Amino acid sequence: MQDLQEIFNRVQENKKKLKDLKDAYREALKGSESYIEAEESLKTLREKKKSIETDLKSQFSNEFIQMDDIKIDLASDQEMINDIAMTMVMKGETVSVNDKYENEYEPLFTVKFKKVS
Structure with a gap:
């Protein structure tokens, strides 16, 4: 390696x-x-x-207001999904979800490096 x-x-x-x-x-x-x-x-x-x-x-001002609200809701829900999945992984539990077509999804974790100084 x-x-x-x-x-x-x-x-x-x-x-x-x-x-x-x-x-x-x-x-x-x-x-x-x-x-x-x-x-x-x-x-x-x-x-x-x-x-x-x-x-x-x-x-289309009303529609754009709705779109902005939906974007905020999506970001919030995505963060919640990430937190729940990470907690489940840390507990050693299996993490997966299914969409309405019964396609299974597994979490994908990535590692990034950030410059320290």
């Missing part, structure tokens, strides 16, 4: 390589006249789209 630190270092190196390649690609795009023109056209179309969306949003 490989060492955790070795794998972490390899991930860091590959992230740096990927960033360097993406930066080189962005520089090449900035030097392309046709790309710059396309970006300007896209910006104009996005502004037009945003204007249309704003006009329609004013007509």
